[in-house]
Amino acid sequence: MNSHSPNMRPVIRQLDEAAVNRIAAGEVVERPASAVKELVENAIDAGARRITVDIADGGKTLIRVTDDGCGMAPEDLPLALSRHATSKIDGSDLLAIHSFGFRGEALPSLGAVGRLTIQSRAEGLDGAEITVNGGVVGDIRPAALNQGTVVTLRDLFFATPARLKFLRTDRAEMMAVAEGLKRLAMAEPSVGFTLRDVSEGRDRVSFRADAVPGDLFDALRGRLAQVLGADFTDNALPIDAERDGFRLTGYAALPTYSRGSSVAQHLFVNGRPVQDKLLYGALRGAYADFLSRDRHPAVALFVDCAPHLVDVNVHPAKSEVRFREPGLVRGLIVSALRHGLAEAGHRASTTVAGATLGAFRPEPAATPSGAPRVYQMDRPSAAARSAAYAAQAPQGFSEFSGTYSGRVVDPAPAPAPAAEDRPEPRHLPLGAARGQVHENYIIAQTEDGVVIVDQHAAHERLVYEKLKRQMAERGVPAQALLIPEIVELSAEDQARLLDIADDLSRMGLTVEAFGGSALAVRETPAILGEVNATALLRDILDELADFGSSQLVQEKLEAILSLVACHGSIRSGRVMRAEEMNALLREMEATPHSGQCNHGRPTYVELKLSDIERLFGRT
Structure with missing residues (x-):
């Protein structure tokens, strides 16, 4: 019986597609940063080499993601807006995941809670666009653009206005977008990323990372310098270890380059940014002997393995994973990091x-009048310098000029060996x-x-x-x-x-x-x-x-x-x-x-x- 209406029997109903999509959007799209993450991952899966993200008002009024990937055919656009429609997997093996996206939920979820427009053009085909507002899909129309895809999301959560009350300030949401984009940029050094703030007519680049050529470690080091700064790469150790089908690569900072929080810990599994308790615990264990509990290491580590050794389908946002052999992964991380730190000597x-x-704090470089100071060592005349030194020498100091030294010696030094033997x-x-x-x-x-x-x-x-x-x-x-x-x-x-x-x-x-x-x-x-x-x-x-x-x-x-x-x-x-x-x-x-x-x-x-x-x- 229904506790709210004791005299009424509850009725089981089939929710309509719009309601289903809005419920699903609550799992997939938590905030603007979640929408950007899903759209950028789609662009990477499409083979894009350059991705541009435009944001207005922290993503609340505009999110636009432009890529130069393979694009879509006009007839594929309506299908892309259907739930669980994807080009990433065929459904025969849910563990054989080789792409970022595979659930087929992002685009329909975004279209259910915002005003979504997709413009796309595949090589050799005409460009086309389709619009969906609050779950209502429009018709396919021609569009003029180069190869690739432009996804524009306006008025996020206009169909579910209660969600807007849970968003933070525009600045905080923009920072979350930037942080998510930086994580994806670390995973893909060969792809160029640009984040622009176009609020109120501005066009300010908030983050830019150009594609970095080179092999695995050279490209990764260059990208980490772009994202985390040169201080990190200058003080980080390359990590490369392998055990029983798992490979760990990346960079781990020296203990003396620690942080006051875990914000500088970036972990990836098969290229996917994750926040996994097992991996964080292993990281803590590896540095436990070198850091106090209130300090946290800075790392960018990548765990790669065959897709069947890890399940990425345990969270709607794909931010958590489950390993088939968690103890093996933990042991690999701890041993590889401790070995790397030991080699640092x-x-x-x-x-x-x-x-x-x-x-x-050296003295100011200029005098109160504004003229630069003239130091003794800058005077060109040797005679003038000698005279100045003699004038400045305190009484009695000259007697030490031949024998005084700051070198430490024993109280009763033994006879010094010959210069060639010392x-x-x-x-x-x-x-x-x-x-x-x-x-x-x-x-x-x-x-x-x-x-x-x-x-x-x-x-x-x-x-x-x-x-x-x-x-x-x-x-x-x-x-x-x-x-x-x-x-x-x-x-x-x-x-x-x-x-x-x-x-x-x-x-x-x-x-x-x-x-x-x-x-x-x-x-x-x-x-x-x-x-x-x-x-x-x-x-x-x-x-x-x-x-x-x-x-x-x-x-x-x-x-x-x-x-x-x-x-x-x-x-x-x-x-x-x-x-x-x-x-x-x-x-x-x-x-x-x-x-x-x-x-x-x-x-x-x-x-x-x-x-x-x-x-x-x-x-």
Whole structure:
């Protein structure tokens, strides 16, 4: 019975096509950015090499997508506006998806909630156009245009005005459109993209990315520089790994180039931009040892595999996927990223040096009168310079002129070896130690600059990496509980923990089924000391729900090792001898990940001599 009208029997009705299309549009077209995404994906599937998107009022009043793809025949236009009509698949195998679109819902959905006009011309055929307003399809008419397609959508959601109330400001909607277009541009480096804001008669280019030639990595690097900026590509590592039918390519940024949110994480599956919890969890696991929880890595990664290994038909907007072997994909991402980061060695991001240089404040380049300053070094006369130096020299300084040096030496130095026998490590990446300031910062000279090392942070990372190697070689010692701790769980939670029982055991946490849905915790990692097993298991379950996997035990172990490394490393305030500082620099060069401390902060800053000279007006 109907709860609203108790005396009436509910009647089952067949909804008309217009209502069905408006309901479907609510799933596919959430906002203007969704409409742009669907139309641009259609253009890419049509083989377009150049795509232009015009937007007015954040897409609320106008969205126009122009492409130079293969176009459509006039007789195909009405069919393109029918639900579930598509040229992408034949319906025989829903897992054999090789294109962006395949559901045949975008155009009819857009026509159901807006005023849609399609103009298209295929090679060797006449151009034609068709219009649909609020689901009412018009007649085919001739149109004059070159090969390709122009789709114009006006007055989005005019047929469902309630949806307009849920849209944000024009600026916010335009930013969402740009973000979606940039993701598609990253996936297709060989296609040129242009986004224009034509609101109120303007014609302003908001985003432009020209087609980039070259092989896989050259083209991708060029496109990422266009979209994400040169800072990202300068501080990112190429990733290329393959395992059991899955291939991972792309670029992953150094830990010191981290962000405060996950906005710089771009993930693709078979070229399709996705937002998948499994992939984000794998990314978090790969960087867990290098970043604190409030920092997020920047990546652009592409997972490619045979279509039957991944199901892309699990979400109307196709933003989520489901892998047949999720554990295999996660392991590939974690191992490939950790291997790539290890190969980076001691390297730190260039933005660290940029921020350091930005902190310097040289004096103004001009005098109060507006005339440029004349520096001593710019005076052409050597005699004048000598006289100026003599006049400026403080009393008593001249006696040090022959012997004074800023070089660090031992309190009781041994006789120096002959010049030809004495090694000069300035040609090495971190150079030769020249001094220590504030008993914490090592100053080293390289061939073309200066390196400033935080001795405590650097040694902390070195000790930490050594402890991790020892734990990997000897295993994680476990302590057996005299009385096993019994944890009551739901049947689903028990099954999820038993599925990863082997992984937990390798980390020193042993759990077994204990009647019904309970678990018995028999061993815990010895290094953790006393453990609240119930709280630990529930935290692991929370991570499994959020990310599809759990690294909690591993992270707890590494947190303990990090704490041990912190207390066992060189403390700030300790005076170091020259050979100790040089030994620290050499060990940093030989140790992976030594460019950042255990919390993701840089351990050293490298300043190029050219930048230093620019600060002092020498250029």
